[in-house]
Amino acid sequence: MAQERSKRTINTAACLIIGDEVLGGKTVDTNSAWFAKYCFSMGINLKRIEVIADDEDEIIEAVRRLSDKFDFVATSGGIGPTHDDITYQSIARAFNLPLVLHEPALEKMKKLSKPHPGQKNFSWDEDTPARKAKMRMIELPYDKDLPDEDQVIFVAEDLWVPINVVNGNIHIFPGIPRLFEKMLSGLKPQLLPRLTDPEGKGVHRVLFSTPMPESEVAGYLTELAAKVKDRGINVGSYPRWGKSRNTVTLVGRDKDYMESLVAEVAENVNGKRIQVEGEDDDEGSVCIPSTTTPSSNTC
Numbered sequence: 001m002a003q004e005r006s007k008r009t010i011n012t013a014a015c016l017i018i019g020d021e022v023l024g025g026k027t028v029d030t031n032s033a034w035f036a037k038y039c040f041s042m043g044i045n046l047k048r049i050e051v052i053a054d055d056e057d058e059i060i061e062a063v064r065r066l067s068d069k070f071d072f073v074a075t076s077g078g079i080g081p082t083h084d085d086i087t088y089q090s091i092a093r094a095f096n097l098p099l100v101l102h103e104p105a106l107e108k109m110k111k112l113s114k115p116h117p118g119q120k121n122f123s124w125d126e127d128t129p130a131r132k133a134k135m136r137m138i139e140l141p142y143d144k145d146l147p148d149e150d151q152v153i154f155v156a157e158d159l160w161v162p163i164n165v166v167n168g169n170i171h172i173f174p175g176i177p178r179l180f181e182k183m184l185s186g187l188k189p190q191l192l193p194r195l196t197d198p199e200g201k202g203v204h205r206v207l208f209s210t211p212m213p214e215s216e217v218a219g220y221l222t223e224l225a226a227k228v229k230d231r232g233i234n235v236g237s238y239p240r241w242g243k244s245r246n247t248v249t250l251v252g253r254d255k256d257y258m259e260s261l262v263a264e265v266a267e268n269v270n271g272k273r274i275q276v277e278g279e280d281d282d283e284g285s286v287c288i289p290s291t292t293t294p295s296s297n298t299c
Contacts, residue, residue: 002095002143005067005168006150010194013039014048014070016062018077018087019175022051031076031173031180038184042195043202043253044072054078059090067167072191074184077175081133087172088164092141095167100142101135102152108160109138140164155186163187197253204255206262208248209280210271214239220268221248224261231257240278247277 015035021027032049039046047070052058059078066073078087092099110124113134122130141164142151153163163183164172171187173180210217214237225235233252240246248269250258266272274280 002166002168003146003150005071006146006165007168008071008194009196010044010071010191011196012070013044013046013072013074014050014066015046016066016073016075017049017051017175018054018059018075019051020054020084022077023053029076030177031175034177034181035074035076035184040205041202042188042191043197044195054084054086056086056090056093059087060094063091063094063166063170067170071169073170075170075172076180079137079172079174081136085136088136088139088141091166091170091172095141095143097141097143097166099139100144102138102140102142102162105138105140105152105154105160105162106135108154109134112158112160137161141166153187153190155183159183159186203251203253204258206250206258206265207274207277208265208269208271209245209274209277210248210269211245212270214246217248217269224265224268228252228257228261233258243278244282245271245280 013035015032017029017032019027022029029051032051036046036049048066050062050066052062063073063075075087075091078085078090089099091097115122119130122128124131138160140152140162143166150168151165153165154160155163159179159182161174161179161183166172173183217237221235221237228235228250231252231254233250233254236247236249236251238247238249248265248271250261250265252258262273272280
């Protein structure tokens with residue numbers, strides 16, 4: 001099953017953010033937002049984002065469930081050298097795999113990692129707590145019955161950190177945003193042949209700005225949504241608190257058909273097409289919904 005998962009067409013995705021520091025407010029999670037844009041750009045339907053603690057039982061439950069439900073799963077965080085970095089060991093337990101020191105990764109680590117200023121006397125030849133801590137970062141969940149290239153992927157010549165793939169679709173990434181983004185970008189060539197759109201054109205989004213309240217355009221948008229549903233187009237409406245204009249969107253793969261609707265939509269919402277939300281904000285009346293007196297709503 002793991003080998004089949006590693007080759008199947010990717011339609012759906014999930015992102016699992018692992019870290020007490022995120023839940024405790026110490027660190028702001030930006031990786032899930034970046035992952036969402038990444039999936040959108042390639043036409044992958046991101047279905048789930050979860051944030052969980054550095055807790056072995058939680059990690060085990062989450063990765064088993066997400067691996068079973070989605071084609072492509074990315075985890076972020078918990079693969080450092082300290083005691084609370086337990087992602088590798090937890091995912092190994094989840095799928096009954098041993099932790100194996102990956103020798104090619106070790107060689108890359110020795111070659112590419114720079115000595116920390118606080119470890120001037122560090123030596124790879126001495127069995128020290130510091131060396132053991134470093135080597136924890138390349139002790140990977142490993143299925144000896146599967147090809148190495150399906151489980152350990154190096155996406156950049158200047159990085160020793162591999163993407164560890166477990167159960168065919170769990171992709172383990174570091175939590176450091178710079179590395180998370182670089183490694184996902186490097187993985188893209190391997191994912192493209194497995195997409196429903198192999199050219200990676202992804203999904204398109206067309207935005208409209210309207211000065212009209214949502215209640216005023218709701219009838220038309222309901223009719224529009226029914227009209228375009230069979231063409232795979234989703235219609236969205238988004239109020240913008242405290243702003244003079246709201247946003248309407250069309251999202252789908254059929255770019256030509258969506259372009260053919262632009263004039264119609266702009267006319268019916270008394271608005272215009274925009275490239276970036278908020279680009280035409282002005283000092284006019286603002287949209288502030290009332291939660292106590294609905295009749296006073298301007299939205």
